[in-house]
Amino acid sequence: MASSILFMSVSVDGYIADENDFLGGADGERLHEWMADGGEVMEEMANGGAVVTGRRTAELMDHWGGSLMGGVPVFVPSHRPPSPAARWGGYTNVHYVADIATAMAQAKEAAGDKHVHVQGGVTAQEALAAGVLDELQLSQVPVLFGRGRRLFDVLPGEIELEVVRVVDTASATHLRYRVKR
């Protein structure tokens, strides 16, 4: 069964976007600079068999024109029907599913023996609350944002983790945790 893994870049004080909700910081890049020399972590990130992502991200990215991570199926938990393509003339292989648990189950089915790539703060919180997130891969960037949108913010209860692996680089500390259940 595929594992579901959250991949997020986060500041040391836990922010994923600046106070104007601009993902990655004021210039959109500070939290993603590590990707230039991200090596094995980048490879793992890109090697998922399916994606679960939030509706807002999906729409802002115009559903990646259907080509996210080489065109793997994308599952968006949302009660509303999908919006039309905005920029890239359409998309395929994007599935709007009513709730996070069903979205994750369908994504795991689609991913085969690869992992399900999970992204987005709201999606992460919902997946944790629903008990359908298996691992976290946090790329913790050496900066304090001081304010903005938080990755975890408030969760319904305490959740124990297990440290799976730490990759120590100058541009980010990549922390892999398994969610204990």
Next chain:
Amino acid sequence: MASSILFMSVSVDGYIADENDFLGGADGERLHEWMADGGEVMEEMANGGAVVTGRRTAELMDHWGGSLMGGVPVFVPSHRPPSPAARWGGYTNVHYVADIATAMAQAKEAAGDKHVHVQGGVTAQEALAAGVLDELQLSQVPVLFGRGRRLFDVLPGEIELEVVRVVDTASATHLRYRVKR
């Protein structure tokens, strides 16, 4: 000149106390369990030449009876005069100083060639805001608290850090950062 180093245990989602403000989590211990096998990090923590700590912690701990870390001088940034000893029949070597910058300067003077041990969430935020914190030593414990009191919460601006050292253990990831100025 002595370096000022913040030593704090923190959950992966950035909390230092539970929602009842109980330091270390619901049982007061979850964030401090790593200390049982903390090795070099524990030794460094205990080896400061002076302490800067918040008034609230100092009073809750009855000023450690004046014996914190073997009796090194303790500096408490506060405008109000110190309260009397509550439990341990008095304390010496505890100095109430009006502001964080002066407290830190006096602590550095007192610490000689050792570091100044800084503790407490409010104190950390004030020291960062005043530009008088040199390093952070965060012991990041593999647990999501979900709610409570945050270490950094909101800061006046973005602060760049530099990764100095990562100590990877099962019970905590010890992240040492230098504050860039």
